[in-house]
Amino acid sequence: MTLKTKENYLKAMYMLAEEEGVISLSGLGKRLGVSKPTVNSMVKQFQHEGWVEYQKYKPIELTSQGKKEAALVIRRHRLVEMFLVEKMEFGWEEVHDIAEEMEHVEAEILFDRMNDMLGNPAFDPHGSPIPDKNGNVLSRPYLSLSEMRRGDRVVVKALRDDNKEFLDYLNGRHIRLEVEMLVEQIETFDKSMTISIEKEPSLNLSKEVCDRLLVERL
Amino acid sequence: MTLKTKENYLKAMYMLAEEEGVISLSGLGKRLGVSKPTVNSMVKQFQHEGWVEYQKYKPIELTSQGKKEAALVIRRHRLVEMFLVEKMEFGWEEVHDIAEEMEHVEAEILFDRMNDMLGNPAFDPHGSPIPDKNGNVLSRPYLSLSEMRRGDRVVVKALRDDNKEFLDYLNGRHIRLEVEMLVEQIETFDKSMTISIEKEPSLNLSKEVCDRLLVERL
DNA sequence: ATATAAAGTTAGATTAGTCTAACAATTTTA
DNA sequence: TAAAATTGTTAGACTAATCTAACTTTATAT
Structure with missing residues (x-):
């Protein structure tokens, strides 16, 4: 499986779990713009890799490993958004799509440098928490x-x-x-x-x- | 064909033409780390797309369209290198691999902003010329x-x-x-x-x- | 409680990019 | 110039990620 595919599926699952409380095949399919059979076969592979727990006709659950890896994708996304707004004068309405691309860049050192330049920020430009390097996230009581x-x-x-x-x-x-x-x-x-x-x-x-x-x- | 594949092949062809004067199937294969049959079949597709001129057993030539698109990939690569060195305090020895990843990010606006922040730079941190937005490059008489x-x-x-x-x-x-x-x-x-x-x-x-x-x- | 809708599954096909093995054409070299 | 080396080609296969069509299971709604 390619890294980008893995990252996109994990991120989508993580966000679905957060937003809907449950990860369904069709929810995931809609989120990713792919068909149910595609998701079905991918989820089996994710289970095989140890990123999800899954039984036929039951909702999907991320393992702790899966959650952590998903959170790290989200970390990169949000760090990039923050960098774009704080250091490159983009508006908060412009940064989502750029971050969507940049989150898949394979260069740990780049994101670490952004983090340093931003002073290890806790929130992104839309107020969402930025997971730390271990994938831990502050919960927001808003x-x-x-x-x-x-x-x-x-x-x-x-x-x-x-x-x-x-x-x-x-x-x-x-x-x-x-x-x-x-x-x-x-x-x-x-x-x-x-x-x-x-x-x-x-x-x-x-x-x-x-x-x-x-x-x-x- | 995916954008990343297209960009990597075009860039490799452009650089081979510059460095060796000629684009051979095996040179391209070595550069990209793929087999000759792979290159052979890809080159046919590139010809079909109008990016190269090609006849059996003859060297490959980029069309002007192909050259332009290749130069724009190189533009992004070199702009990123310059941005990393000038604005993010990376050393000139660190930036190649990061730029190799970032050059494929689909966000025109990001590279335009880098260009503006850098004052439309003419050279990258290694002294290579940065092609302009039309794909034109200054030749170096060094x-x-x-x-x-x-x-x-x-x-x-x-x-x-x-x-x-x-x-x-x-x-x-x-x-x-x-x-x-x-x-x-x-x-x-x-x-x-x-x-x-x-x-x-x-x-x-x-x-x-x-x-x-x-x-x-x- | 049963019909209908929604969600999930299976089978089989497709496309992009890749490979190896075998062979052909071209170039280099002895 | 003939043999050897290099370069290019063809055929056929593979993997990742996707699809549609047909079907099954589960959930929802009269």
Whole structure:
């Protein structure tokens, strides 16, 4: 199996486990853009390599080895994103696709140097934690903005999504990490929120947007 | 055909044409570490794509399209090398292998940004010219140190090789680009040279080393 | 509880890039 | 110039990663 294939499958499995709680064949297929039979045969190979635990018709589980290797791919991805934003003046909406390519570069020393130049950063430009060199990750106790109530004051800490369209939307409304917001109103019928940011006009954010904003209560 | 394969073959062909004047099937095979039948079948595909001109038993020739695409791969390689040395404090002996990986990253914008941060550099850390965005390259009128005569004063301008062992050897003797040398002696029997660098003890350089040092007469 | 939908599986085919073995053409050298 | 060496070609096989078609198992929904 090629390294890139291995890395892409492991990363997808790791993220599915995080996001959906479970790794299904079809979820993995959709995520990777491949058919179910393809995933099925690949998963058997991953099991053979000791990266997943798998039984017919049961959900897939990453072994600790698999988790670690996946976390190291994610480490490279997030370090690259941070490097691009901090050292090369890219916007947070530009870096995902570049990092997607660079995470597969076989040059440990390059990522170590990025890490050093960035001072061993704990989070990427979207607020996601950067796993350490052993594949250990800080868990984030953040809540989604949609769980807040009227009158809550919060700080934006991370995003659930680093999709370019979403980031462009946030840029257009001056929503960045560490921005402070006040929840002014919540519409009961569509769950949209009216929020205000210091020195800016109030904004209405749809449920979809609120779900994707991870915040800390002040 | 995958992009990486295409890029590796084109680059190898381009460099062979430069170094040997001709692109042979076996030369290409050796360079790429693949068998002759493999090269043979790939070259047919390259011809079909319009990147090479080829007839049975004749040497391979790159079309202008092929040359341009090859030069753009080399551009990325050399830009990366320059970026690593100038912006990330790598040594000139460390960057080849990393650049070999990074040249295949599909992110035009990344290389453009490197180019901007470096001020559109004309040469890489080993003195090789960086092709421009159209694939045009400056030709270098440098001579090899081994062509010099006793008493000549020269400046080191580039290297014929960026092999790590060679660069480590040069590092150990404080030979860098722009260093000035005086040819003190040439041994007739093995063509080795005794040269001196300002404020350093005299050095004896073998023919192999002299061949690889490209200089300009003062 | 059964029909329908969704998820998973199997079989068999395909493509890219590679190989070895055997042979043919060309070039070099004695 | 003939033998030897090198270079190039053909045929046929292999592996990784993918697909579609057909089928089975499990989950969901009236």
